[in-house]
Amino acid sequence: MSRAFVFPGQGSQAVGMGRELAEAFPVARQVFEEIDEALKQKLSKLMFEGPEADLTLTENAQAALMAVSVAVVRTLEAEGKFKLADKAAYAAGHSLGEYSALAAAGAFSLADTARLLKLRGQAMQKAVPVGTGAMAALLGVELAQAEEIAKEAAAGEVCDCANDNGPGQVVLSGAKAAIDRAVELAKSKGKKAMLLTVSAPFHCALMQPAADAMAEALSKVTIAPPTVPLVPNVTATETSDPETIRDLLVRQVTGLVRWRETVLYLKSKGVDGMVEVGAGKILSGLVKRIDKEIAPLNAHTPAEIEAVLKTLA
Template sequence: MSRAFTFPGQGSQAVGMGRELAEAFASAREVFEEVNEALGQDLSKLMWEGPQEDLTLTENAQPAIMAVSLAVVRTLEREGGFSLADKAAFVAGHSLGEYSALAAAGSLTIADTARLLKRRGLAMQRAVPVGQGAMAALLGLEFEAAAEVAKEAAQGDVCTAANDNGGGQVVISGTKAAVERAIEIAKTKGAKRSMLLPVSAPFHCSLMKPAAEEMAEALSQVDLKTPAIPLVANVTASRVADPATIRELLVEQVTGMVRWRESVLYMEAQGVTSFVEVGAGKALTGMVKRIAKEAETLSIGTAADVEAFIKTL
C-alpha cells in the first residue's frame, strides 16, 4: 500500500484543538511549547480556551492548525517509532497545510514554520482592506463551469477560482462586488448552492500580491532543506523536492490557485492507494473521498486516533 500524508488548511480550527493530545502525550506538549516560544505568544492557551473569534483570525489560525498537525507527527515518531520517510510516498497540504507538510518532512523547523505562518497570516490580512474582498463556495459546479462563472462575474474587477477542491466544490476569490455577482450568475448555471465564506480576506487571487512579496522576503531568510519525502505542490499539482523551487512555489501559492483535485489525482496516478490526513478536523478526508473514490482514507487528529494508528504500524 502506497500512502500519502495530507495536512489541513484554514477552516479546520476549533477551540479545544490539540488539548487532548497535549494531555495524553509529552511529545505533543513539546510541539505546542516550541510554537509558543517561537511566536512569543501563548497560542496553545488561545487554542484550548478561545475565544473562537481570536482563534479564527488568520494570523492565529494558520500556526495553530500547523501546531496540531506537527504534534500528531511527533507523537507518532516518539510513541510509535514511526518514520514519515519510510511510510509515505508523498506529503501534501491544503494552502497553509503545505507548510505543515514541509515541516513534517524535515524541510523546515517547527519554529521557522510557526513564524512564517504568523507572518503569512498577517500579510494576507493586510493585503486587502477588510470588506473590499470576499470568497465564496460554488457547490455543484465542476471546475471548468465555476471558472467560467468567475470570469463572467469579473467585469473589470478581480474574480477567479481560488481552490479546486473536487467533487463539484470550487471556491472563488476576488473583490466583494465581483464575488457577489458570481454567486448570482452561478444560480443560473446550475449550481446547487453558492455562499459567501466567513473569511477576512480574499486568499489565492491577484489581490494577495503584496502578501506574496512579503512572503518572498520572509522565505529568503529561512533555511529550507530538501524534504525527506517529495511534496505535491498546490500550484503545480505535481511533485517537487528541490528547496529553491519549493521556495518559489510557496510564494506563488499566495496568489495562485490551490489545485487540490488535481493534486489528489496526481498522487493516485503515481500509485497512492491510501490518504492519511494529519491534524485538526477531517475536511481533506472528505475531499479525497469525492476525488479518489477507490482510495482508503484515514484521519489522525486525536489521542485515540494516534493510539489506533500506532497499533497498525
C-alpha cells in the first residue's frame, strides 16, 4: 500500500487534544515542551486544559494543532522504529497543516515552525478589522460555479474562493457584504450556503498584509528539502525544493486551498491509503467524499496510534 500522511488545519482543535499522548509517550511530551520553550508560552497547558476560547484564537490554534500532529509523528516513529520517509510516499496539509507536514518531514525545525505559526496566526488576525470580513460554505456547488458566484457577488469588493474541500463543498472568503451577497446568490440558485464562525477571512486577497509578514519571516528561516515530497495547497502537485516551498507558503496565505485536487493528485500517483495525523477527523471525512477507494486512518490517541502501527508494520 502506498500512503500519504496528511495534516489537519484550523477547526480541528479541541480542549484536551494531545493530553493522552503526553501522558503515554515521553517523545510526545518532549515535543510539547520544546514548543512551549520556543514560544515562551505554556501552550501545552492551554491545549490540555483550555479555556476553549483561548485555544480557538488563531494565534494559539495554529501552533497547537501543529504540536499535536508532530507529536503523533514522532510517537509513531519511536514506537514503530521507523522514519516518516519509510512509511509515507507523500505529505500534505490543509492550510496551516502544510507547516505541520514540513516540520514532520524535517524541512523546518520544530522551534521555527512554532514561531512561524504564532506569527502567521497573529498576522492573519491583524490583516482585517474584526467584523469586516467573513467566510461562507457553499454546498452542492463545484469550484467553477463557486467562482462564478464569487465574481457576481463581489461588486468591486473582495470575494474569493478560499477552499475547494471536496465534491460540492467550496468555501468563499472576503468582505462581509460581498460574502452576504454570495450566500443569497447561492440560495437563489437552489444551493445551500452558510456563514462560518471564523475570526478572519482566510485565504483571500484581504490577507495580503499577512502574506507580506510571512514573506519577511520565511526569508529568515532555513528550509531543508523535506524527507517526503510535499503536495502544497497552492499547486496540488509535489515539490521538495526549499525555495519553491518558501514561495508557496507565502502565496498560500491569500491563495486557494486545493484540497480536492491534492487528494486526486495523490490518487493519480498510486496513493491508496492516508493517515490523518493529529487532532480531529475532518480530512478523513473529506478524503472519503473525494475518493471512496482511498482508505483513511486516524492517528491521535494512544489507541489510534497502536492501530495505525499495526497497519504500517
